[in-house]
Amino acid sequence: MSSAEAAALGPGRPWPLGASVQAEGLNFALAAPDATRVELCLFDAEGRIELRRLALPCCSHGIWHGFLPGAGVGLVYGWRVHGPWQPAQGHRFNPAKVLLDPYAREVVGRYDGSELFLGHDPAQPQRPDARDNAAVALKARVAEEPPALAPEEHVHVPAADTVLYELHVRGATMRHPGIAEALRGSYLGVAQPVFLEHLRRLGVTTLSLMPLAHRADEARLLKLGLSNYWGYSPIAWFAPEARYASREPGANALMECRTMVDALHAQGFEVLVDVVFNHSAELDELGPTLSLRGIANRHYHHLRPGHAAQYENWSGCGNVLNLAEPLTLRLVMDALRWWVQHLGVDGFRFDLAPILGRDAQGFSARAAFFAAVAQDPVLARVKLVAEPWDIGPGGYQLGRFPAPWQEWNDRYRDTLRAFWLVGGVSRGGFVHALAGSSEAFRPTARGPLAGVNFVTAHDGFNLRDLVSYRQRHNQANGEHNRDGHGHNLSTNAGVEGPSDDPAVVALRLRLRRALLATLALSLGTPMLLAGDEIGHSQQGNNNAYCQDNEITWLDWAGAEAGLAGYLAQCLALRRRHARLRADRWLGDEEVRWLHPDGDALAGHEWERVDRRAFAAWLPDGGAGCELLLLFNPDAEPHRFTLPAGREGAAHGWRLVLRSDMDLLAPDLGTEAVLPAHSLWVAER
Numbered sequence: 001m002s003s004a005e006a007a008a009l010g011p012g013r014p015w016p017l018g019a020s021v022q023a024e025g026l027n028f029a030l031a032a033p034d035a036t037r038v039e040l041c042l043f044d045a046e047g048r049i050e051l052r053r054l055a056l057p058c059c060s061h062g063i064w065h066g067f068l069p070g071a072g073v074g075l076v077y078g079w080r081v082h083g084p085w086q087p088a089q090g091h092r093f094n095p096a097k098v099l100l101d102p103y104a105r106e107v108v109g110r111y112d113g114s115e116l117f118l119g120h121d122p123a124q125p126q127r128p129d130a131r132d133n134a135a136v137a138l139k140a141r142v143a144e145e146p147p148a149l150a151p152e153e154h155v156h157v158p159a160a161d162t163v164l165y166e167l168h169v170r171g172a173t174m175r176h177p178g179i180a181e182a183l184r185g186s187y188l189g190v191a192q193p194v195f196l197e198h199l200r201r202l203g204v205t206t207l208s209l210m211p212l213a214h215r216a217d218e219a220r221l222l223k224l225g226l227s228n229y230w231g232y233s234p235i236a237w238f239a240p241e242a243r244y245a246s247r248e249p250g251a252n253a254l255m256e257c258r259t260m261v262d263a264l265h266a267q268g269f270e271v272l273v274d275v276v277f278n279h280s281a282e283l284d285e286l287g288p289t290l291s292l293r294g295i296a297n298r299h300y301h302h303l304r305p306g307h308a309a310q311y312e313n314w315s316g317c318g319n320v321l322n323l324a325e326p327l328t329l330r331l332v333m334d335a336l337r338w339w340v341q342h343l344g345v346d347g348f349r350f351d352l353a354p355i356l357g358r359d360a361q362g363f364s365a366r367a368a369f370f371a372a373v374a375q376d377p378v379l380a381r382v383k384l385v386a387e388p389w390d391i392g393p394g395g396y397q398l399g400r401f402p403a404p405w406q407e408w409n410d411r412y413r414d415t416l417r418a419f420w421l422v423g424g425v426s427r428g429g430f431v432h433a434l435a436g437s438s439e440a441f442r443p444t445a446r447g448p449l450a451g452v453n454f455v456t457a458h459d460g461f462n463l464r465d466l467v468s469y470r471q472r473h474n475q476a477n478g479e480h481n482r483d484g485h486g487h488n489l490s491t492n493a494g495v496e497g498p499s500d501d502p503a504v505v506a507l508r509l510r511l512r513r514a515l516l517a518t519l520a521l522s523l524g525t526p527m528l529l530a531g532d533e534i535g536h537s538q539q540g541n542n543n544a545y546c547q548d549n550e551i552t553w554l555d556w557a558g559a560e561a562g563l564a565g566y567l568a569q570c571l572a573l574r575r576r577h578a579r580l581r582a583d584r585w586l587g588d589e590e591v592r593w594l595h596p597d598g599d600a601l602a603g604h605e606w607e608r609v610d611r612r613a614f615a616a617w618l619p620d621g622g623a624g625c626e627l628l629l630l631f632n633p634d635a636e637p638h639r640f641t642l643p644a645g646r647e648g649a650a651h652g653w654r655l656v657l658r659s660d661m662d663l664l665a666p667d668l669g670t671e672a673v674l675p676a677h678s679l680w681v682a683e684r
Contacts, residue, residue, distance in 0.1 A: 008052075009040070012067035014060040017334065018103025018238075019077065019142045025069040026142060030079060030101065031327050032295050033062030034091060037082035040066065041098055043139055047076045047108035050098075050134045062327075071142075076108050077101070078139040081295050085128045087120075087309035090298025092289065094119045094128045097137065100291040102331055104140030104214075104236045106254055111138060111235070111281070111290065113219030119289030126309075138216070138235065138290055146258040149344045151381065155270045156346065157205045159449045159525070160581040162383075163571055164272070165204040166457055167530035168230070169212065169244050169260075174553040185553075186246040187256040191263035199269065202533060202564060203571035206270040208349055208385075210458060212257065214239040216281035216290060224478045226546040230458060231274075232351060233281040233317070235290050237335040240343070254343075261344040272347040272383055273339060277321055277332045278355035278390065284318030285310055292321075299327045302358070314355055314392030323369045324359040332356075332369065337378045347383025349408075352390040354397045362394050365402045365444075374402070385452060399440035406525060409437055409451040416455055417489035419612070420514050420633050420677070421467065427614050428606035430631075431593060434616070436523035438585050447583035448523035455515045456529040459485075461542045463515065463532035466490045467508040468497060473540030476547060484543030497540060507677065513566055513659040514633075514679045520570035521580055521629060521681070533567045535560035562662065573657055573681060578622030592617045598641035613638040613674065621683065628653060628682040632674040640672045645684070657681035 012027045020027045032038055038059075042052045056066040068075075079101060083093030097119055100107065115122050116133040173179050173189035183189045190207075199207070211231030221227055231241065240257035261271050280300075282293045292300040302312040302320040311319040323329050339345045350356060357367035373379045388398045388407045401407055415433040418425040432439065436448025444450075456463045461472075470492045472484045493499075493507045512532075519526050531554040538544050544552050574580050579590065593601045594615040601614060613632040621627030632638045642653055653668040660678040668682055 009054050009057055009066035009068055011058045012065045014058075014063035014065045017063070017330075018101055018105075019075070019140065021072060021142065022067070025067055026071040026075065027065070027067050028056065028077075029063055029065040030056070030081075030295065031063050031330075032081050032083075033299060033327070034296060035064065035081045035083045035093065038064040039080040039082075039095070040068070041078045041080055041134065043076040043078065043108075043134075045074070045076060047139045047141075048135050053080065073142050073144050075142045076139050077142070078134075078137055079295065087126065087285070090303050090308040092119055092293050092297045094289060094294055096128070096130055096132050097289050097294055098134045098139065099289070099294045100138040100236060101140040102236070102291055102295070103238055103334070105143040105145065105238050106141040107214045107236050107239050107242060108139045108141050109136065111216035111288065112136070113217070113222040117288035117290060119294055120286070125286060140236075143254050146255060146342045146344075148341045153265070154340075154344070154346050154381075155265050155268060156381075157270045160578075160583060161575070162206050162270070162449075162525050163204045163574075164206050164208045164452065164525065164527035165199065165202070165530060166208040166210070166527060168210045168458070168552065170229075170548070171552045171554055172530055175550070176554070176556045178556075182247040185244070186251075187240070187244050187253070187260035188246045188248075191260045196263070196267050196269070198564070200267065201568055203568050203575070204528065205268075206272060206346075206383075207264060208272045208527065209274060211274045211276055211351070212240050212244070213237050213276065214241050216288070218281070218283065219288070221546050226478065227548050228546060229548040229552060230545040232276050232545070234276045235281040237275075237277070237331065238338050258343050265344065270346045270383070271344070272349055272385065273345045274349045274351060275336070275339075276351045277323070277335075278352040279315040279317045279319050279321060282319060284313065287318055296327060299325050300331075312392070314358070314390045314395065315352055316391050320355055320358075320392075323356050324367070329368055329372060333372055333376065333379070336373075337376070340378050340382055345382075347385065349385040349387065351387055353386035353388060353401070354390045354395055355392070358392065363397055363400070365400055370402050399444060401444070403444065403446050403450070406450050406452050407440075408457070408527075409440065409453055409524065411440065412437055412451065412453045412522070412524065413455055414489055416515060416518055417466070420511055420518070421491045422489050424609055426607045426609050427593075427601065427612050430612070431606075431614075431616075434518070434522050435586060435591070442585065448585065449525050449583040451524040452527050453519060453522050453524040454527040454529070455519055456532055457527070458529065459543070461488055461490055461540075462529055462536060462538055463512050464508075464535050464537045465540055465542070467511045468492055468499075468537065469540040470496060471540075472542040473497075474543050476541060476551065477543060477545075484541075488542060509563075510660050510677050512563070514677060516567050517570045517657060517659050517679050517681070520567075520574045523580065523582060523586070526574075528567070530554065533564040535563055566662070569657060576623045577618075577627055579618050579620065579627065580622070582622075590618065590620065592619070594643070596638050596640045598643065610634075611638075613640075615640060617643050623683075625683045628684075630672065630674055630680040630682070632676065632678050635676050637673050637675050640674060642668060642670055642672060642682075644670075652684040653682040654684060655680060655682050
């Protein structure tokens with residue numbers, strides 16, 4: 001490198017990290033505390049030809065920085081980071097590998113799983129690989145940033161009114177006949193009026209989008225012709241996934257992502273994004289060197305004590321990011337603020353969230369990450385939802401996250417499935433879930449809304465398959481049907497898979513309607529899975545993470561008639577009754593639990609796992625009327641004696657919802673006979 005080239009970079013400043021556009025050029029800053037030299041590599045517009053290498057002239061407290069005059073938006077660049085190759089000490093520097101800036105807003109190129117991406121010699125993993133990968137490496141393109149969103153421009157749905165709807169941006173519209181082909185499966189597809197109108201009619205308030213950060217698919221999947229469709233393999237936490245850009249000329253993922261959020265906001269929808277800060281796509285010690293591993297490996301990752309060449313694997317994905325390290329914590333906090341301020345999102349769902357609060361002593365609700373979020377003026381305002389488990393020691397942390405965090409409640413899921421589908425749950429166990437799971441959330445001084453209630457989510461059977469398959473059918477994943485959860489608490493209603501038997505079809509529909517109604521009527525924050533309301537099937541695949549095809553693309557043309565309208569009716573009932581949306585634990589005077597004969601449930605009747613029918617009577621349902629919920633999960637009908645009116649007045653119960661059929665008998669007398677596997681709701 002000539003002296004003229006060396007002088008091309010001015011000193012710049014160590015903040016902000018990444019490439020930032022200034023009036024007279026670009027400032028570059030990269031945190032690499034253990035590096036001995038850092039080179040900025042400039043590429044052609046396609047990212048294939050390396051044009052120049054410029055050594056960053058300054059290092060301030062572990063942050064290397066420099067200023068490139070005359071450069072601006074559109075510049076494609078990567079890093080070569082020099083330092084020791086000492087895996088046993090946690091160092092994996094290899095300047096033969098061009099590295100992606102962790103702060104990239106736009107990524108050029110795609111990881112193809114080839115050996116050129118390996119930092120180690122594949123034949124001798126203890127040695128560095130000397131082959132240069134500049135032509136194929138992932139690079140960053142300096143992007144024009146969307147304007148910052150003011151706090152008042154965000155949508156904040158009150159907790160009591162929130163109804164979550166989990167969806168995959170690509171799968172939601174890839175087969176939607178009402179959306180132009182060039183927009184299907186894209187950010188702009190979700191923004192189309194026909195899709196937004198569907199959401200509005202349902203009555204959902206908040207979209208929970210599956211991961212949008214730019215990903216690198218695992219080499220194993222690529223060899224099988226598959227991909228990490230769900231997106232839980234991130235490599236660039238600031239860059240929206242380019243594969244979700246439209247097929248319109250000049251499409252730009254960054255701007256289209258913001259356009260999608262703006263369109264959702266314009267219709268009053270709140271937007272949460274699923275974020276993955278528990279691991280990166282660089283996997284275990286035999287995985288590729290794409291970014292963090294080659295920049296500051298021992299700072300970004302939890303390494304095994306006494307075996308620093310290996311990674312802790314509490315994520316099950318080969319490595320674990322270490323948020324107890326200031327460098328990693330800064331990356332995470334900067335990325336979260338970026339998504340809120342520049343991409344406009346209103347909150348986050350955190351994958352494998354206990355990892356975010358882990359240090360050498362294990363998980364703590366007082367960990368640095370939780371404290372940092374709580375005091376941050378941007379992030380303290382947004383919704384925060386945890387997946388409260390990982391596979392590390394003490395990894396199940398349901399109920400232990402700090403306020404105001406919410407948590408996915410898998411105990412609720414399993415209880416509802418068992419109650420309605422397979423048995424084994426008593427009235428008492430079901431009522432505990434129905435009433436908000438106080439055992440989980442009361443100890444941390446939180447109310448029922450801290451629990452995110454769900455029956456189905458992206459992980460596991462969807463609703464149609466939950467009542468159509470007793471066993472997983474994941475052969476398409478290429479893992480010999482060994483992947484995915486084996487304990488699904490599902491039923492096939494007598495026939496495994498599709499059936500045209502009218503009795504089987506009717507039972508499956510009745511069970512789905514009962515589950516959806518229970519979800520809408522339970523205390524807590526309900527979450528629905530996109531596609532359940534139209535009867536989409538994944539052909540029995542309960543781990544469709546790698547299926548970017550018609551297994552996961554929602555089948556709008558084959559939508560079941562009436563199911564979406566029924567769900568909308570359930571959610572409207574929830575909105576009408578404030579007691580169903582309460583964020584406090586209901587007292588004995590507010591709800592009465594009744595045996596079908598009309599007497600209060602007592603003693604052993606709570607613990608029975610046979611003949612479990614019962615009623616929940618809310619004398620003040622919160623809509624100026626009483627509310628009566630009748631549950632019959634059993635395989636035979638049950639006769640209910642209905643509560644009398646005040647001071648001997650007429651019963652006056654009016655049936656407003658029944659899961660077994662649409663036809664209502666509005667006025668009930670003193671008794672009601674509930675068919676098997678059904679739920680009725682009455683008001684007076």
